[in-house]
Amino acid sequence: MSKVLGFTGIDDFxxxxxxxANPKEPSLLLSLGRHVDLYFPPQKRSRISxxxxxxxxxxxxxxSGELFEAEKKQTSIENLPDECLFEIFRxxxxxxxxxxxxxxxxxWLWLLSNISKDEICSHEKTSYENxxxxxxxxxxxxxxxxxxxxxxxGKKATDVRLAAVAVGTASRGGLGKLSIRGGDSGCAxxxxxxxxxxxxxxxxxxxxxxxxxxxxxxxLIEIASGCPQLKKLDLCCCPTISDKALIAxxxxxxxxxxxxxxxxxxxxxxxxxxxxxxxxxxxSLSVKNCTHVGDQGIASLFSSASFLLTKVxxxxxxxxxxxxxxxxxxxxxxxDLALKCLPNVSEKGFWLMGNGHGLxxxxxxxxxxxxxxxxxxxxxLGRGCPNLKHLYLCKSAFLSDYGLASFxxxxxxxxxxxxxxxxxxxQVGFFGVLFNCCVKLKALALISCFGIKAQNLVLPSxxxxxxxxxxxxxxxxxxxxxAMALVGKLCPQLQYVxxxxxxxxxxxxxxxxxxxxxAGLVKVNLxxxxxxxxxxxxxxxxxxxxxxxxxxxxxxxxxxDVSLMAIAENCPLIWDLDVSGSAIxxxxxxxxxxxxxxxxxILSLSDCSLVSNKSLPALRKLGETLLGLNIRNCKAIxxxxxxxxxxxxxxxxxxx
Amino acid sequence: MAxxxxxxxxxxxxGDEFEMTMKAAEQSKLITHMLDEFGVSDKVPLYxxxxxxxxxxxxxxxxxxxxxAAKEEDGGAxxxxxxxxxxKKWDDEFLKVENGLLFNxxxxxxxxxxxxxxxxxxxxxxxxIKGKTxxxxxxxxxxxxDFTPEEEAKLRSENEWAxxxx
Numbered sequence: 001m002s003k004v005l006g007f008t009g010i011d012d013f014x015x016x017x018x019x020x021a022n023p024k025e026p027s028l029l030l031s032l033g034r035h036v037d038l039y040f041p042p043q044k045r046s047r048i049s050x051x052x053x054x055x056x057x058x059x060x061x062x063x064s065g066e067l068f069e070a071e072k073k074q075t076s077i078e079n080l081p082d083e084c085l086f087e088i089f090r091x092x093x094x095x096x097x098x099x100x101x102x103x104x105x106x107x108w109l110w111l112l113s114n115i116s117k118d119e120i121c122s123h124e125k126t127s128y129e130n131x132x133x134x135x136x137x138x139x140x141x142x143x144x145x146x147x148x149x150x151x152x153x154g155k156k157a158t159d160v161r162l163a164a165v166a167v168g169t170a171s172r173g174g175l176g177k178l179s180i181r182g183g184d185s186g187c188a189x190x191x192x193x194x195x196x197x198x199x200x201x202x203x204x205x206x207x208x209x210x211x212x213x214x215x216x217x218x219x220l221i222e223i224a225s226g227c228p229q230l231k232k233l234d235l236c237c238c239p240t241i242s243d244k245a246l247i248a249x250x251x252x253x254x255x256x257x258x259x260x261x262x263x264x265x266x267x268x269x270x271x272x273x274x275x276x277x278x279x280x281x282x283x284s285l286s287v288k289n290c291t292h293v294g295d296q297g298i299a300s301l302f303s304s305a306s307f308l309l310t311k312v313x314x315x316x317x318x319x320x321x322x323x324x325x326x327x328x329x330x331x332x333x334x335x336d337l338a339l340k341c342l343p344n345v346s347e348k349g350f351w352l353m354g355n356g357h358g359l360x361x362x363x364x365x366x367x368x369x370x371x372x373x374x375x376x377x378x379x380x381l382g383r384g385c386p387n388l389k390h391l392y393l394c395k396s397a398f399l400s401d402y403g404l405a406s407f408x409x410x411x412x413x414x415x416x417x418x419x420x421x422x423x424x425x426x427q428v429g430f431f432g433v434l435f436n437c438c439v440k441l442k443a444l445a446l447i448s449c450f451g452i453k454a455q456n457l458v459l460p461s462x463x464x465x466x467x468x469x470x471x472x473x474x475x476x477x478x479x480x481x482x483a484m485a486l487v488g489k490l491c492p493q494l495q496y497v498x499x500x501x502x503x504x505x506x507x508x509x510x511x512x513x514x515x516x517x518x519a520g521l522v523k524v525n526l527x528x529x530x531x532x533x534x535x536x537x538x539x540x541x542x543x544x545x546x547x548x549x550x551x552x553x554x555x556x557x558x559x560x561d562v563s564l565m566a567i568a569e570n571c572p573l574i575w576d577l578d579v580s581g582s583a584i585x586x587x588x589x590x591x592x593x594x595x596x597x598x599x600x601x602i603l604s605l606s607d608c609s610l611v612s613n614k615s616l617p618a619l620r621k622l623g624e625t626l627l628g629l630n631i632r633n634c635k636a637i638x639x640x641x642x643x644x645x646x647x648x649x650x651x652x653x654x655x656x
Numbered sequence: 657m658a659x660x661x662x663x664x665x666x667x668x669x670x671g672d673e674f675e676m677t678m679k680a681a682e683q684s685k686l687i688t689h690m691l692d693e694f695g696v697s698d699k700v701p702l703y704x705x706x707x708x709x710x711x712x713x714x715x716x717x718x719x720x721x722x723x724x725a726a727k728e729e730d731g732g733a734x735x736x737x738x739x740x741x742x743x744k745k746w747d748d749e750f751l752k753v754e755n756g757l758l759f760n761x762x763x764x765x766x767x768x769x770x771x772x773x774x775x776x777x778x779x780x781x782x783x784x785i786k787g788k789t790x791x792x793x794x795x796x797x798x799x800x801x802d803f804t805p806e807e808e809a810k811l812r813s814e815n816e817w818a819x820x821x822x
Contacts, residue, residue, distance in 0.1 A: 075757075079763075080762060083766070084766050091782035092782050097786050097787075104801070105801060106802050158807075160803075168817075172817060
């Protein structure tokens with residue numbers, strides 16, 4: 001015992017110059033180097049193995065000499081190896097203790113964030129503790145129900161933050177949603193941060209990774225094994241994630257219901273195949289712009305027997321007709337299908353999809369920028385999808401009037417049809433739809449279809465379309481007054497009308513349509529219709545005043561105070577009025593305030609250069625009910641007035 | 657059952673030799689393995705443990721070996737119902753040492769693979785940490801705060817609830 005007090009510190013104790021074969025066995029900690037400011041927990045084990053083949057012990061002291069305070073004679077807690085600290089931390093029973101301990105130093109934070117639920121000691125056996133109540137043992141609550149959510153973005157997304165989240169949320173209900181967005185300056189999250197989340201947040205349900213280039217498969221694989229309750233996974237612009245990670249997620253997270261992959265070039269067919277095989281609860285799938293995803297992946301995914309996929313979105317992929325054929329055959333549960341930018345899909349693909357007779361439940365179909373949408377293709381779809389209610393076609397250059405007409409004959413359930421930039425469609429096609437779908441069609445929209453030109457149409461006498469409630473015609477320069485009049489005759493039950501950017505239509509056209517409506521108009525949007533005058537607006541206000549709720553006259557340059565007075569007098573129910581960019585003046589605003597508009601909530605007067613400070617009292621009066629007021633670019637209103645308004649209309653959101 | 661008369665000798669890093677009975681030695685898995693490999697005749701070198709710590713560890717092993725022997729003798733009757741509790745109390749007192757020695761004991765228990773000693777000593781440290789704020793913990797154990805102010809602020813806000821007095 002004579003040498004008991006001769007203990008002088010490091011050299012005697014630690015294998016700095018020890019007899020063992022590998023005193024400084026390169027642990028992962030040492031290999032990280034100085035630039036990494038965190039501690040990498042070594043292979044986590046609560047026991048060291050006493051294999052005598054190697055130097056007795058697997059180096060219980062993996063710390064490098066620099067981390068000691070050499071002048072201390074006493075061993076400090078910092079000298080303990082990670083596994084000993086780990087043993088200590090797992091005996092901190094409550095989340096509160098662990099959270100406080102996590103704030104001590106980075107090393108403590110890391111070790112604590114890597115404790116998983118089953119590694120925490122409960123207090124049942126240690127009876128020498130005086131605690132009798134079970135309140136300390138909240139091990140059961142670890143991870144909780146996953147009601148918390150965290151968003152980390154840009155520079156603030158770091159591993160330390162993730163470790164803090166893992167420790168802090170563990171006993172407070174658990175982390176349910178995590179989203180990490182890399183900013184322009186990149187983000188500092190690495191696999192280590194994800195590992196902390198994997199250990200500390202077993203109830204994670206939704207994970208979203210956008211633009212995170214500093215992680216790779218390993219991190220996601222850890223999450224997959226640590227968070228088996230994962231339901232939603234959203235990967236966008238993650239070039240380092242490959243199929244390996246997706247396969248791990250598929251195998252370990254049986255509850256996966258939503259998967260979205262965008263611009264991940266290393267994810268391909270194998271990953272999708274695994275999803276098809278293992279993710280039996282998948283309901284929603286979106287794959288965009290993944291160059292390695294091809295027919296094999298899509299086909300194997302859809303043809304897996306145990307599949308309940310209802311929502312599918314495929315965009316910017318190199319898949320071909322084969323994939324569509326498979327979808328058409330196996331997509332028995334699909335209700336919403338969106339296809340965009342599929343350059344390798346031809347007419348045959350759509351024909352096969354329709355003739356597969358598998359899309360019986362398809363409710364909503366959206367096809368954009370696919371050249372394969374031709375007359376034949378659309379006809380096949382119309383026949384093959386008996387429950388199709390909503391169809392949206394964009395940039396279908398080959399679709400003709402004939403195809404549209406025949407589709408509208410065979411599509412028995414169609415309720416809403418929207419065509420955008422389908423330039424082969426003419427008025428013939430447009431009216432053909434109205435004739436053929438007069439019983440069920442509720443909404444029709446035509447946007448930027450330049451093929452519509454003034455034609456002399458001789459129409460057969462047909463009964464008007466009683467079901468159509470909503471009509472939108474936007475930016476079709478060839479649409480003129482005559483066509484409007486025809487539409488008016490054919491659609492007496494309109495309630496929601498949008499006629500915007502129609503430079504070819506004048507008052508008579510508008511009136512022919514809008515005054516013909518038997519049902520009262522509820523929403524009218526005539527924005528950017530530069531030929532619209534006060535006369536038409538007044539007539540509309542008078543006829544439909546009792547039902548009108550939303551009136552949009554944005555950009556109608558000819559509108560003046562007369563319209564506002566008519567509206568003020570006749571439209572008590574309006575809650576959203578937009579007269580931006582018109583010729584109204586203070587008198588109009590005053591008239592508005594003096595009218596019976598007790599429900600007005602949103603008013604937009606932006607770009608009205610004739611509205612000045614004199615409108616302040618009127619605006620104040622209107623402000624009693626207003627929730628939103630837009631007076632941007634009203635050059636005659638100065639900032640003092642704006643200030644006064646902000647003060648007085650405290651409930652209102654003012655844009656100035 | 658006759659108590660084993662065999663003893664072995666272990667050598668600490670300071671060169672001091674300690675004798676322990678086989679029963680006591682069996683408390684440590686490492687020593688047991690070494691004896692299996694190399695036999696009892698040689699002295700067992702434990703150069704990772706200094707004499708002060710070794711003495712404490714010896715005491716612990718002896719106490720627990722005696723306790724086990726007493727249990728085996730009368731099938732538990734000799735110890736009685738309070739036996740386990742008494743042992744725990746003894747452990748408690750045994751571990752009331754200054755921090756430096758306590759950590760050395762942990763390191764030794766880890767190295768020598770004495771599970772019960774490791775459990776008790778880690779629990780003792782955990783009890784010291786319980787109920788303290790991070791500042792207090794750093795104070796007690798002389799730990800350097802290596803968080804940047806921003807990191808610390810984030811950490812605090814994430815764990816704010818833990819700082820509230822109950």
